[in-house]
Amino acid sequence: NAGVTQTPKFQVLKTGQSMTLQCAQDMNHNSMYWYRQDPGMGLRLIYYSASEGTTDKGEVPNGYNVSRLNKREFSLRLESAAPSQTSVYFCASSEAGRRLEQYFGPGTRLTVT
Amino acid sequence: DQQVKQNSPSLSVQEGRISILNCDYTNSMFDYFLWYKKYPAEGPTFLISISSIKDKNEDGRFTVFLNKSAKHLSLHIVPSQPGDSAVYFCAARGNNAGNNRKLIWGLGTSLAVNP
Numbered sequence: 001n002a003g004v005t006q007t008p009k010f011q012v013l014k015t016g017q018s019m020t021l022q023c024a025q026d027m028n029h030n031s032m033y034w035y036r037q038d039p040g041m042g043l044r045l046i047y048y049s050a051s052e053g054t055t056d057k058g059e060v061p062n063g064y065n066v067s068r069l070n071k072r073e074f075s076l077r078l079e080s081a082a083p084s085q086t087s088v089y090f091c092a093s094s095e096a097g098r099r100l101e102q103y104f105g106p107g108t109r110l111t112v113t
Numbered sequence: 114d115q116q117v118k119q120n121s122p123s124l125s126v127q128e129g130r131i132s133i134l135n136c137d138y139t140n141s142m143f144d145y146f147l148w149y150k151k152y153p154a155e156g157p158t159f160l161i162s163i164s165s166i167k168d169k170n171e172d173g174r175f176t177v178f179l180n181k182s183a184k185h186l187s188l189h190i191v192p193s194q195p196g197d198s199a200v201y202f203c204a205a206r207g208n209n210a211g212n213n214r215k216l217i218w219g220l221g222t223s224l225a226v227n228p
Contacts, residue, residue: 004156031214042220043157043202050214058215090156094214100145100206102216104156 002026004105006091012111013081021076021108023091029103030096032074033058034066036087037107043090049074051096081112116140117205119219126226132190134222136203139184143205147216148177148188151200160201161188193226200224 004025013019025032033048035058045058049068063085065077074093078085088109092102118137126132136146144165149157163170163177163186170177176189190197203219 040220043204043218045215048215092156100214100216101147101159101162103159106156107154 004091004093004103006089006105006108008108009106010109012113013078014113015082017081018077018079019081020078021089021091021110022073023075023105024073025091025093025103026072027093027095027103028071029093030071031094032068033092033094033102034064034074034076035090035092036060036085037090038087046076046089078110081110083112086110086112114139115220116143116207117203117217117219119201119203119222121222122220123223123225126193126224128195128226128228129192132188132193132197132224132226134188134190134201134203134224136186136188136219137184138186138205140205140207141181141184143207143217145206146177146179146186147204148175149202149204150197151202151221157202190224193224195226195228198224198226 007022030051034046035043044060047066049055052071067075088107090107091105094102147162148160151157161175179186200221200223202221204216207215207217
């Protein structure tokens with residue numbers, strides 16, 4: 001099992017460009033999440049999907065959109081990138097039921113110039 | 114306002130000794146707590162968790178203690194090894210309504226275990 005995979009690993013964008021970060025999990029998990037991590041800010045939830053077909057805003061959703069394409073895949077789109085979106089982005093997934101632990105991908109390091 | 118606080122940004126410990134990482138929270142409705150470890154350039158990995166109905170959970174060298182009255186939990190690593198050097202995050206379930214699975218995260222403590 002690959003667990004949670006993310007592409008790309010690194011990306012540099014110019015202000016105003018758009019891009020989609022891809023995430024896939026092979027653990028048959030129901031819930032998926034997108035976080036960003038900035039120095040001194042910990043992990044902040046951008047969007048999450050409790051189950052296939054549903055998405056909800058997290059703590060910092062402005063400037064982002066998401067798509068839960070199917071049970072495996074959850075993508076994050078930046079329509080018009082801004083320097084404030086320079087960050088490391090992590091995708092995570094968790095199973096249904098009592099266990100709440102989330103499993104993370106390796107991250108995408110995004111720089112917006 | 115941080116609801117999950119890790120007040121020590123860094124901690125240095127000698128190999129073989131005990132590492133104690135602390136976490137405080139403000140919301141008494143939090144009912145499930147988790148610890149994660151993160152190496153540079155990798156995603157966080159789950160270490161150990163504890164439900165609010167317990168006060169201790171142990172897994173090998175890792176033990177988490179929960180003091181609900183003080184709204185405080187701690188992660189003990191015994192004995193500490195150089196491979197334990199990483200950033201440790203404390204997280205809590207935001208509320209126990211319905212099937213809420215969102216976690217609220219602390220800012221992390223960087224642990225250095227010196228040989």
